[in-house]
Amino acid sequence: MSKILNDFLTSQLNGLKEQGLYNEINVVTGPNGPKINIEGNDLINLSSNNYLGLATHEKLKEVAKQAIDSHGVGSGAVRTINGTLDLHVELENKLAEFKGTEAAVAFQSGFNCNMAAIQAIMNKEDAILSDELNHASIIDGCRLSRAKIIRVKHSDMDDLRMKAKEAVESGNYNKVMYITDGVFSMDGDVALLPEIVEIAKEFDLITYVDDAHGSGVMGKGAGTVKHFGLEKEIDIQMGTLSKAIGVVGGYVAGTQELIDYLTVAARPFLFSTSLTPADTRAIIEAVQTLMDSTELHDKLWENGDYLKKGLKELGFNIGNSETPITPCIIGEEKLTQEFSKRLMEEGVYAKSIVFPTVPRGTGRVRNMPTAAHTKEMLDEALKIYEKVGKELGVIS
Ligand SMILES: *Cc1c(COP(=O)(O)O)cnc(C)c1O
Secondary structure (H helix, E strand, O other): OOHHHHHHHHHHHHHHHHOOOOOOOOOEEOOOOOEEEEOOEEEEEOOOOOOOOHHHOHHHHHHHHHHHHHHOOOOOOEOOOOOOOHHHHHHHHHHHHHHOOOEEEEEOOHHHHHHHHHHHHOOOOOEEEEEOOOOHHHHHHHHHHOOEEEEEOOOOHHHHHHHHHHHHHHOOOOOEEEEEEOEOOOOOOEOOHHHHHHHHHHHOOEEEEEOOOOOOOOHHHOOHHHHOOOOOOOOEEEEEOOOOOOOOOEEEEEOHHHHHHHHHHOHHHHHOEOOOHHHHHHHHHHHHHHHHOOHHHHHHHHHHHHHHHHHHHHOOOOOOOOOOOEEEEEEOHHHHHHHHHHHHHHOEEOOEEOOOOOOOOOEEEEEOOOOOOOHHHHHHHHHHHHHHHHHOOOOO
């Protein structure tokens, strides 16, 4: 092994461990449901993005198996050669209907969807105004595009207006985009889309909303853009199929021309093999389930409200979430990790999230209640939170 590489890896790993920033990976045995098994212990799971419980849904499992029988396990090629199966087309039509747009295109993951779409649309003659709390995949997509990246203070409309004006009036850029998460996953707050649309109109900004945590959750399931009734105003809606939808993949929804362009310019569409038949079929079923009924969506919100109320009554700082995402803000990194570790020993799996995912000193244990949790599970979790909170002096 290269000595230089070896020294680099050792010093990086030691540095992270000393600062309490090294993340230990937990292996889940069996399904990722409202309870999970880790190293032989059954734990109440408050850390997955499986908002609606669809990851283990019986009907989805059944149709996925049927798709393996009818189409095989792999799609065989990239979309532009012969990896576009009838299932992919059916999925994309369904997604467009769900999102209220002319068309949609699916990708292999949400992460690669952002890299694909941002890079395809923006280039080095352009500028991207980007909310400072945007997801890593947006940041990487922006970097890949080689556009000028202008960080905008989190949900600060005055800062956005000022920077948009400056960028547009400078005459330095061909196109200017504003890109934001629909729902911010670390705090559970929602982008101010009506104000954003106003500012975008004023300065002719391209608008791009990453609704990874909004789809299935906001707008009766159809997402944050639909929640505000802005389907015709937001240029590019991106979403993931890996969170509320419960499977894997990502998509962009928008005009037919936008989608036509992405199918010739988005690199992961051109150079990476398409979604498997089983995944694709399961996603179609998931989207249909959301379109048919708001039952799972309603249950998710009921559970989210219940957990928030319980934690607040115990005296925890749960921030200002507007969605079922429930952060429990502890502060210091090491204490946050200790808190999460003690929860796990007592039977609750709620992962700590610390710098660099969130700013230093705002370490938190983030709770993701789902439609699949029962009241008993949530009550049990609250009891454990109370015990650990008192033990570590986080609540009195
Ligand atoms: C999770 C997430 C992604 C990535 O989606 P995957 O399908 O998991 O790759 C992109 N953007 C945001 C805001 C996310 O939260």
